[in-house]
Amino acid sequence: MTAPDYGQTFALWHGGAQGQWRDYTRHAFVAGLGDGTLPRAAFLHYLTQDYVFLVHFARAWSLAVVKSETLEEMRTCAATVDALVNHEMALHIGVCAAHGIDEAALFQTAEAAPNLAYTRYVLDAGLQGDFLDLMAALAPCVMGYGEIGLHLAQTCTPDTPYKDWIDTYAAPDYQAVCKSVGAMIDDAVTQRIGSLATSPRAARLQQRFTTATQLEVGFWQMGLDA
Numbered sequence: 379m380t381a382p383d384y385g386q387t388f389a390l391w392h393g394g395a396q397g398q399w400r401d402y403t404r405h406a407f408v409a410g411l412g413d414g415t416l417p418r419a420a421f422l423h424y425l426t427q428d429y430v431f432l433v434h435f436a437r438a439w440s441l442a443v444v445k446s447e448t449l450e451e452m453r454t455c456a457a458t459v460d461a462l463v464n465h466e467m468a469l470h471i472g473v474c475a476a477h478g479i480d481e482a483a484l485f486q487t488a489e490a491a492p493n494l495a496y497t498r499y500v501l502d503a504g505l506q507g508d509f510l511d512l513m514a515a516l517a518p519c520v521m522g523y524g525e526i527g528l529h530l531a532q533t534c535t536p537d538t539p540y541k542d543w544i545d546t547y548a549a550p551d552y553q554a555v556c557k558s559v560g561a562m563i564d565d566a567v568t569q570r571i572g573s574l575a576t577s578p579r580a581a582r583l584q585q586r587f588t589t590a591t592q593l594e595v596g597f598w599q600m601g602l603d604a
């Protein structure tokens with residue numbers, strides 16, 4: 379699979395997790411969004427869980443602000459927090475409101491185990507490690523949905539009821555987040571370890587990226603199993 383152009387580091391990580399990445403970006407849940415066969419109940423279960431997921435992901439990106447070493451990194455990480463809580467979540471709030479679930483109820487959603495496992499894994503990567511450990515764990519979330527959005531926008535059936543979801547991640551503003559995060563990660567790698575390919579940290583960072591990708595697969599499966 380060819381990676382979208384979200385930077386050199388992402389391309390290396392993507393290449394190092396080919397099988398897991400395919401399982402994530404071509405999951406049956408994703409196929410159901412594209413061809414419209416995904417049951418509405420499964421989608422709503424996923425979306426309510428995903429709202430809580432985004433709350434904790436915003437916490438993890440806020441930790442990245444704390445772990446930043448340059449003002450440029452702080453700006454990109456703070457902008458990503460803004461994109462999560464003020465833009466991406468608008469989709470969740472709007473769709474759920476149309477189904478009678480208000481934001482207060484969304485915020486109270488009890489986290490399913492795969493959701494809890496994923497978000498706390500990422501937060502722990504940042505608490506235990508440094509900025510790069512955190513970025514390796516965060517990248518599959520940001521870039522994977524960027525890739526899925528682009529893929530579904532090109533291949534979905536025109537009347538899928540999940541067009542709003544697809545459009546959110548294929549949209550230029552979400553794609554711009556993927557590109558700016560990818561560029562920031564490339565700069566952060568260069569500043570901290572020089573070349574990723576020759577760094578003794580490469581294997582550990584790849585492991586974090588691959589584990590987070592596997593946790594994404596578990597998240598889709600949680601939606602299907604609803």
Ligand SMILES: Cc1ncc(CN)c(N)n1
Pocket residue numbers: 428431432466518519520523594597
């Ligand atoms: C589980 C998950 N992964 C990624 C994204 C895209 N920010 C998301 N909303 N939810």
